Amino acid sequence: xxxxxxxxxxxxxxxxxxxxxxxxxxxxxxxxxxxxxxxxxxxxxxxxxxxxxxxxxxxxxxxxxxxxxxxxxxxxxxxxxxxxxxxxxxxxxxxxxxxxxxxxxxxxxxxxxxxxxxxxxxxxxxxxxxxxxxxxxxxxxxxxxxxxxxxxxxxxxxxxxxxxxxxxxxxxxxxxxxxxxxxxxxxxxxxxxxxxxxxxxxxxxxxxxxxxxxxxxxxxxxxxxxxxxxxxxxxxxxxxxxxxxxxxxxxxxxxxxxxxxxxxxxxxxxxxxxxxxxxxxxxxxxxxxxxxxxxxxxxxxxxxxxxxxxxxxxxxxxxxxxxxxxxxxxxxxxxxxxxxx
Ligand code: ADP
Numbered sequence: 001x002x003x004x005x006x007x008x009x010x011x012x013x014x015x016x017x018x019x020x021x022x023x024x025x026x027x028x029x030x031x032x033x034x035x036x037x038x039x040x041x042x043x044x045x046x047x048x049x050x051x052x053x054x055x056x057x058x059x060x061x062x063x064x065x066x067x068x069x070x071x072x073x074x075x076x077x078x079x080x081x082x083x084x085x086x087x088x089x090x091x092x093x094x095x096x097x098x099x100x101x102x103x104x105x106x107x108x109x110x111x112x113x114x115x116x117x118x119x120x121x122x123x124x125x126x127x128x129x130x131x132x133x134x135x136x137x138x139x140x141x142x143x144x145x146x147x148x149x150x151x152x153x154x155x156x157x158x159x160x161x162x163x164x165x166x167x168x169x170x171x172x173x174x175x176x177x178x179x180x181x182x183x184x185x186x187x188x189x190x191x192x193x194x195x196x197x198x199x200x201x202x203x204x205x206x207x208x209x210x211x212x213x214x215x216x217x218x219x220x221x222x223x224x225x226x227x228x229x230x231x232x233x234x235x236x237x238x239x240x241x242x243x244x245x246x247x248x249x250x251x252x253x254x255x256x257x258x259x260x261x262x263x264x265x266x267x268x269x270x271x272x273x274x275x276x277x278x279x280x281x282x283x284x285x286x287x288x289x290x291x292x293x294x295x296x297x298x299x300x301x302x303x304x305x306x307x308x309x310x311x312x313x314x315x316x317x318x319x320x321x322x323x324x325x326x327x328x329x330x331x332x333x334x335x336x337x338x339x340x341x
Contacts, residue, residue, distance in 0.1 A: 005266055006229060006233065006258045006259070006260060006266065007219075007221055007226055007230075007260055007264060007265075008067075008226070009067040009068030009223040009226060010067045010068065011067065011225070012229075026198075026199050026202055026203075027076060028198075029076070029077065029080055030077065030080060031044070031045055033077075033198070034070070034073065034074065034077055035187070035191050035198075036070075036187045036191035037070065037074075037184055037185065039182075040063075040182045043180060044061070044074075044078065044180070047180065048078070052082070056157070057109065057110050057157040057158060058078065059178075060133055060160040060162075060178045060180070061078070061159070061160075061162070061178060061181075062118075062164070062167070062170075062175065062180070062181040062182070063075075063161065063164075063182060063184060064163070064164050064165070064166075064167035064183050065183050065184030065185065066165060066184075066186070066307070067165055067223075067225070068224060068225030069184040069186070069187070069223060069224065069225075070224055072088075074161075075114040075161045078112065078159075078161065079112045082110060082112070083110075084111050084112050084159075085111045086112045087103055087106075087107060087111065087113050087114065088116070089113070089115055089116070090115060090116040090118075091115060091116070091118050091122075092117060092120045094122070094125050096125070097124060097125050097127075097128045099125075100125050100129070100132075101128060101138050101140060101153070104132055105138075105155065107158045109157050109158070110156075110157070110158070111158050111159075112158065112161055113158055113159070114162075114163070116163045117163070118163060118164050118170065118174075119165075119167070119170050121174075126171065128140070129174065130174075130177065134177060136154065136155040136157050137152055137153060137154050138152070138153050138155065139152050139153075162178065186311070187222050187223070187224060188222070189214065189217040189218050192216075192217035192222070192224065192227045193210075193214060195224050195228070196228075196231055197213065199231055200213075203231075203235065205238075205244070206244070207244050207245045208246040209246065209248070211247070211248045212247050212248050212250065212251050215248045215252065216230050216231055216251055216255075218262070218263075219255060219261075219263070219264040220264060221264045222311075226264075230255060230258075233254055233258055234250065234251055234254045236254075237250065237254035237257070238254070263312070263331055264308075265308075265331075268304075268305060269305055269308070269314075271294060272290065272294065272301060273309070273315070273324060273332055276290060276315075277328075277329070277332075277334050277336065279293050282323060282324040282336045282340050283320075283321055283324055283340055283341075284320035284321035284322060284323045284341065285321045286321045286322070287301065287302060287306075287321070287322060289321075309328075314327055314328040315328065316340075320341070323340040323341045324340065326338055
């Protein structure tokens, strides 16, 4: 479930490039502007160079990792570098095989098809993808009953780029048809700062200190989309309250208005941690019990709250249940017993 949280990596209405700036989109266009993910960038650059020399289409690419880390951006970058057109769709949008076949037959040699949330592709559509990926053809049946006929349509060689936040949900046959499969990692603060530096130039924000950018980066949960969203909030705040000057206190004030603290935790994260401490003595406690106390849904907590807390050492998951860490206690100012797990 997409909640209206300023710190979520998931796409929100306001992230649309035209709405977000009223000006140039913040997406990098070329590989050289794409910050971080150096292993992946190197693998792709070599593959791109090789296929350009051979005049072949690029291998099919699967990008997996949390939302907001630059999967869609990378698909656009690859298309630019190949000089090809990019067709964009998503698993849930391809509800009928006809939708997919329609797009595939329109594509020219070397074009790229980007399928976001590819784990949500309906099984009936997935079957059409296999021969398309492997042999550049699709078979489809016309008419039904005794008049049914299978027609094979040849396709121009194309590249499929699939993106998913849940690689584990992909079927093995689909997964095995990608030549390159890569996991995107969270960004470190230095990389986020570089992304922010580029953005402030594009947004003509001229009075921003380096410390202020560091302060935004450290609250961005390793996620470029969050960093850029926080920057936009800070920009509005600075325009109205400090004549456009962005210093660390301005960042601090702007983002605490949004409920985002120095570690990038928001009110929902803190409520979750407080519940474990106040009601369950710091744990171990089962997820269902926490959800019931908070009046929230366990799956939502598991998908949108826990990953960041686990990854950053605020929470431990043991066989007996969830436990707070000493770090969580230090951050929120309560005494967590040191021997919970
Ligand atoms: P995903 O498809 O993984 O959800 P996106 O590609 O839509 O993420 O990226 C979200 C935003 O973050 C984009 O608007 C883009 O401007 C920015 N972004 C992501 N990765 C990078 C990067 N490596 N360098 C610069 N900006 C990035």
